[in-house]
Amino acid sequence: MEKQTKHWEDVRDLFRNWREENCRQSEDVVDLWKEVLANHFSKLGDEGWLVLEQVFIAALDCHSMEVANFCLSKLNQEFPDSMRVKRLKAMKYEALERYEDALDILDLIIKKDETNAASRKRKVTIYKSQGMIIEAIKELTDYLRIFMADQEAWMELSDLYISQQEWNKAAFCVEELMLHSPFNHLYLQRYAEIKYTQGGYENLEIARSYYAQAAKLNPNNVRALYGLLLTSVHMASNSKCPSQKKKESIKLSEWATNQLSQLQSSNNSKLFSSQILEGMGNLQIGYDSKN
Numbered sequence: 001m002e003k004q005t006k007h008w009e010d011v012r013d014l015f016r017n018w019r020e021e022n023c024r025q026s027e028d029v030v031d032l033w034k035e036v037l038a039n040h041f042s043k044l045g046d047e048g049w050l051v052l053e054q055v056f057i058a059a060l061d062c063h064s065m066e067v068a069n070f071c072l073s074k075l076n077q078e079f080p081d082s083m084r085v086k087r088l089k090a091m092k093y094e095a096l097e098r099y100e101d102a103l104d105i106l107d108l109i110i111k112k113d114e115t116n117a118a119s120r121k122r123k124v125t126i127y128k129s130q131g132m133i134i135e136a137i138k139e140l141t142d143y144l145r146i147f148m149a150d151q152e153a154w155m156e157l158s159d160l161y162i163s164q165q166e167w168n169k170a171a172f173c174v175e176e177l178m179l180h181s182p183f184n185h186l187y188l189q190r191y192a193e194i195k196y197t198q199g200g201y202e203n204l205e206i207a208r209s210y211y212a213q214a215a216k217l218n219p220n221n222v223r224a225l226y227g228l229l230l231t232s233v234h235m236a237s238n239s240k241c242p243s244q245k246k247k248e249s250i251k252l253s254e255w256a257t258n259q260l261s262q263l264q265s266s267n268n269s270k271l272f273s274s275q276i277l278e279g280m281g282n283l284q285i286g287y288d289s290k291n
Contacts, residue, residue: 008040015051026061029054033067049075056088060095068092083109087119099126117147124156133160151180158190167198188214189224196231201240207231212252219259229256 011032018025033055041048056071072092075085086105093102103126109119120143127136140157147153158173174191181187192210195203208231214224232253236246 006036008036008043011036012044012047012051015054016047019050019054024058024061026058029058030062030064030067033058049078053084053088057091060091063095065096068095083113083116083119087116087122090119090122094122094126094129099130102126115146117143117150121153128160133163136160137164148176149180151177154180155190158194162194167194170194171198183217185214185217185221185224188217189221189227192224192227192231196227201235201238204231204234204238205245208235208249208252215256215259220263222260222263225256225259225263229253229260232256 014032015029015037017023018029033051037044037051037055041051044051052071052075056068056075059065059068059071069092072085072088075082075088079085086109090102090105090109093099093105103123106119106123106126109116110123113119120139123139124136124143127133127139137157137160140153140160144150144153144157154173154176158170158177161167161170161173171191171194174187174194177184177187178191188210192207192214195207195210208228211224211228211231214221215228218224232249235241236249236253241249
C-alpha cells in the first residue's frame, strides 16, 4: 500500500474504517503504526486502546513480536484484570506455538465466564492447528450447546465431521443450519452433497430432492444443477426406482440440462467449463484428504 496518508488524524480514521469493515490489512497497520500513530498515541484518547488491540493482532499476523509485546504491555497495564486482554495474551502464546500456555489461559477465562464465546472459539482454532480434530469437535460441540444460533459454528462443525467421514453427524449440523435459514440455497446444496457422498438409493433420492430445491432457489448455482443432473440420471437408471419417480427424474434431468445450457450460452464459455469441472470434482466431499 502507498503510504500517502501521513497525518496522524488521517491514519486514525483509516484504522477506524478498517476496524468497522473488519479488514485486517496487517502489514499496513503495523507500518502506519510505526511511522505515524506510535508518536501520537496520547492524542487518541479512549480510542487508543482499540488501536492498540488492532495493532497487536496485526503484529501477530506479521510476526512482529516487538510491536505485539509493546501493545500487550500497554493494554495489560491499563486493564490488568481484563478477560479480553488475557485472551490477547493467549493469542500471543498461540503465535509463538506455546499452545499449552495458550490453552491454560483460555481455560481460566472460560472457568470464570462460561459464555465467553471468543475464548471457546480460540480453543477450537488451536486444536485444529495442531490436527487435534476430535478435541476440536468436542470443544465446538460444547460451544454450540450455549450458542445454538451460531450458523458459522454449525458449518465448521459439519466440516470437522466430514473430515472424519462421520456423515450422519455432518448432515445433522447442516439440518440445524437449514432450520435457521430454510431458503439458503448453499445449505441445501451442502446437505445434498453429504447425502450424495453417503451413497445408496435412499440417500441418492434425498440428494436429488435437495439439489432440486437449491437449483430452483438459485438457477445460477452450477454445482446444484450439475448435482441434480447426476442424481436424476442415476435414479432413472436404478432398478429400485419406481416408474413414477423415474419420470420425475427424467423431467428434472431435462430441466437441469436446459438450465446448464442457458448458463453456458450466457456466460463466458471458458469460465463456465471451469465451473463444470469444479462441480464434477467436488460433488463427493470429504475424500481429498483421504485418497
